[in-house]
Amino acid sequence: MNDGFKQRLVGAIVLLLLALILWPVVFSDPRPDIDKISQIPVTPTFKKYAVAAPVRPKAIAPISRPVEQNILAESDQTKNAQSAEKSGPPPVIDASGLPEAWVLQVASFSLKKNANELKNQLQAKGYKAFTRTVGSGGSLSTRVYIGPRFRKDAFNADKVNIEKEFSVKSLVVRFQQ
Template sequence: MDDNVKQRLVGAVVLASVAVIFFPSLFDEPDDRYIGGQSQIPAAPEIKPVQIAEPIRPEGIAPAPEPQAMYQLVEEPEPVTPSVATPAPEPSPEPPTPVGLNDQGVLRGWVLQVASFSDQAKAEDLQNRLIKAGHTAFIRPLVNSKGQQVVRVFVGPKAERQALVAIKAELDQSLKVNSLIREFKP
């Protein structure tokens, strides 16, 4: 086809589309829209104050004592306890880890590393299973020492390390894993 014919056809299509768009607006009657100056919001209702009767003290209830009398300490005689030989205390299996701040001044916490996955979907699946089981679970992606991207699944954090020991035993048995208790790093 000749270029002149192509240009004429394109021009005809453009003119036809412009006519289709603007032709109806030329022959439509203009809309007379009126915006009223009156508000359609009803007037504020009249609110009457409610009178509440004074409370009536039921019979048989004594009035409260004066504040000075309420807070005075009553001295009680110390009970005399006979001295009995006390057995030596049994050593605890694991001393409790002190709750407080770590070296950086951040509140110390503990987490349970349940598993590591190279697949993000598997990690999210385990996280959702742990959450449905009632645990606080989260995931963290990182690059391991071999340069591979891994996603770790954690439960916690807890303020005391001892609180995770029971959870570790439960999850190790139910998931057949060997989880690790680690210090929480936010």
């Protein structure tokens, strides 16, 4: 093949490729049609209603308290504590607006296991017992408490009974949350 023929052949191929590339650009629609109608519905109109002002009833009959029925028999210790707690003045409110509460510190143990055993024994006897771990003197101790109650003297009967039964020296202290 001679050089002139090769150049013509290469030129024809280049023109053909250029025509294939530019054909869609020159002979196609400039832009597809865009739907200009909104698909979002028009905001509905709502009727405005007038609301009547609330009316207070003139007199309401007081609700009587239901009669409490004692289904379960309680021990003498809890009855004495409840009667002592119910009678007397209302609880004193401290500076933070919370009532002053008192607990009976039954014992303090260095081993948490011993404290939990005493707590379980007290709960079995019907007392509301709980434990707290306190750090004192660089070591941890677990204290066993009963309560809380709003009156300090509500623990008098329980304190005597617990000291006799468990051979401990208990204290009435202020409840710390």
